[in-house]
Amino acid sequence: MPLGRLFLRTSTVNRMVSRNSFIASKPDPSKPNMLRVGLAFGSTAVLWALLFKQHSTDLHEYKTRNGLE
Amino acid sequence: MGLLPDEAKVLPPPGIVNRNSLWFGLCGWATAMLHNSLNRRPALKAGVHRQALFITVGWFIGYHLTKYENYKYATLDRDMKEYMRLHPDVFPEKEPKTFAEIVEPFHPIR
16 A cells, blocks of 8 residues: 555544644634634733732732831 | 742832833733744734733733842842941941032132
């Protein structure tokens, strides 16, 4: 059997990160991966929220420890 | 505060907008733009979610770095003041001089 025929099922069998040249495609900017975009914006929002919360906690701690409030 | 001891909480926290945050945020933005350029995408208009995420990560790291920096400088100041308190003979109080005493006499050549 020609070796090429053995590769026809590679995409179903090989789930690893390596890209099968039979099914690979160039990344298409007009069709964004909305999951990744959503995760990026979501983690951005989470980080900003964490930052503001940490800042307000630190401010409160500073004021209580120095008797300013 | 993860790597700061409890006594660091006595110090005033840095503002949300601080020097290190601005710089690291800018570096994050530059990284995102470089990533766009290397993948032959328009530098500013592509991957806005990536730019936002990188700026935010840089800002976050910068804020905590500023906190750490403030603590380190405060401990150095405290140790220095303690040393000055324990060795007053090495740090004599000097009489303040006026400029008239320091400056050389002026001889105009007209």
